[in-house]
Amino acid sequence: MRDSMRLKPLHLLIMALLAALALTTMSVRANTDQLYQLSGMATHQTHFQHALTAAQQRYAQQLPRNVYESLVRQSNQRFAPQSMTDRAQARLALSLDEASHRQAVNFYQSELGRRIVAIETQATSAASVATMQRGIPQMDVSTERLNTLRQLSVSLPALELGVEVSMSLANLATQSANDLLGGLFEVPGNMVDNRRDTLRGQMQPDLPNTLAYVYRDLTDAQLQQYLEWVQSDAGKNTSRAMELAAKDALNP
Numbered sequence: 001m002r003d004s005m006r007l008k009p010l011h012l013l014i015m016a017l018l019a020a021l022a023l024t025t026m027s028v029r030a031n032t033d034q035l036y037q038l039s040g041m042a043t044h045q046t047h048f049q050h051a052l053t054a055a056q057q058r059y060a061q062q063l064p065r066n067v068y069e070s071l072v073r074q075s076n077q078r079f080a081p082q083s084m085t086d087r088a089q090a091r092l093a094l095s096l097d098e099a100s101h102r103q104a105v106n107f108y109q110s111e112l113g114r115r116i117v118a119i120e121t122q123a124t125s126a127a128s129v130a131t132m133q134r135g136i137p138q139m140d141v142s143t144e145r146l147n148t149l150r151q152l153s154v155s156l157p158a159l160e161l162g163v164e165v166s167m168s169l170a171n172l173a174t175q176s177a178n179d180l181l182g183g184l185f186e187v188p189g190n191m192v193d194n195r196r197d198t199l200r201g202q203m204q205p206d207l208p209n210t211l212a213y214v215y216r217d218l219t220d221a222q223l224q225q226y227l228e229w230v231q232s233d234a235g236k237n238t239s240r241a242m243e244l245a246a247k248d249a250l251n252p
Contacts, residue, residue: 032089035101038108040117041242045084045249047124048165052079054126055169075172078252087252088245095241103234112225115218123214132213139212146208148223149215153207155230157243163199168250170195 036042052075060068096104107113122128141149153159215223229235 032093035105036089038105040121043121044124049081050126071172084249088249091245091248092241095244096237100234100237104238107229112222116226119215136210136213139209141212145220148227149208149211152211152227157239159203159207160243161246162203163196164247164250166199167196
């Protein structure tokens with residue numbers, strides 16, 4: 001009996017491997033938590049929740065009560081803050097290699113990184129979004145700075161994330177009506193893709209001027225330094241991982 005209950009070497013090995021895996025997973029999650037906070041992603045998510053609430057309130061004046069109640073119930077479930085955080089962090093952990101992760105943390109802990117995060121999170125706040133929706137002035141910048149901004153507009157995931165957030169908020173009413181009325185309001189997939197392409201086409205030409213406005217308080221040297229980070233291997237990996245993380249957060 002005692003022999004049958006005794007842990008054999010294979011059992012001990014399996015337990016050791018499981019323990020090591022658990023510790024590794026905890027370490028990755030802790031590191032991901034740090035990057036999620038440092039990069040401003042947590043703040044951006046909070047700002048998205050504010051935008052979601054505002055969108056729900058607008059629909060309250062436009063939709064029948066039963067459709068509106070379905071919209072609120074489903075959107076609150078789909079965009080539950082903790083679930084969004086969990087999906088985003090899981091994708092970050094999967095998509096970002098250790099070396100890129102380490103360099104990303106170093107960048108966001110630097111003086112420039114902290115400045116960038118402050119600027120970008122301010123830009124997604126409700127007050128800033130409302131201001132920009134009223135119209136961004138045409139920024140007067142040098143040819144050199146405009147070239148830097150154009151490169152940033154290509155390198156940063158700002159366009160795709162802007163499209164993704166817009167689509168998520170715009171589709172709330174359609175999805176709720178479709179679920180409530182048994183497919184009567186169902187939108188074919190190609191129409192959704194066309195809307196996505198239309199949004200992208202509308203936003204893309206204005207993106208360099210939008211970035212000129214958002215980063216207006218950075219010096220030319222700081223803006224160039226930011227571009228160098230974004231275009232580095234670690235910067236590219238980080239931007240791509242964050243784009244995927246944001247898309248996973250918005251699309252359970």
